[in-house]
Amino acid sequence: MELARLTASGRMTLPKAIRKAAGLRGGETLTFAVEGDRVIVRKATPDDETWREALSATLSEWTSPEDATRRGLEHGLQQGLQQGLKEGGQAVMLRLAWNLLDLGVLTDEQIARATELTLEEVRALRAAQ
Structure with missing residues (x-):
């Protein structure tokens, strides 16, 4: 005992x-x-x-107002980061498409496939050259 x-x-x-x-x-x-x-x-x-x-x-x-605010801020920051990465990736793909168009070797369809841009976006870039 x-x-x-x-x-x-x-x-x-x-x-x-x-x-x-x-x-x-x-x-x-x-x-x-x-x-x-x-x-x-x-x-x-x-x-x-x-x-x-x-x-x-x-x-x-964990459900106090302070924690809810903190979680909301963390969620907002995460969404902002993801959106920034997406937009940054889009900008990189646009630059890549522009460079590929300058080379003049690939078709618009090939550039669209390589950069994941739409065919319309690639055609708009070509028209802007």
């Missing part, structure tokens, strides 16, 4: 021998059940209703 002291704030440390015997590690969620004068402690599983409730209670910190 192992002993542990309950603090005034209701905290206790499970003895190392108990943690080892039960295969418990720091950070794991536990369930408690009271049967008469006994308290039964076991590792929580996703099937435990109390586990889901405890997890839900800890998620409230």
Whole structure:
């Protein structure tokens, strides 16, 4: 039998021998059940209703206005970066098409296929030369 002291704030440390015997590690969620004068402690599983409730209670910190704002900013920055890369890639393809047109070796269809520009875009570039 192992002993542990309950603090005034209701905290206790499970003895190392108990943690080892039960295969418990720091950070794991536990369930408690009271049967008469006994308290039964076991590792929580996703099937435990109390586990889901405890997890839900800890998620409230992620739904604070500050966190929602931060996530919104991160999402906006990510979208902006993707749009910038897309537009930058488009500019590179336009320059490439312009250079290929200057060489005068490929057809408009071949240039469109090589640069992923539309045939109309390639024809507009040729007309602008």
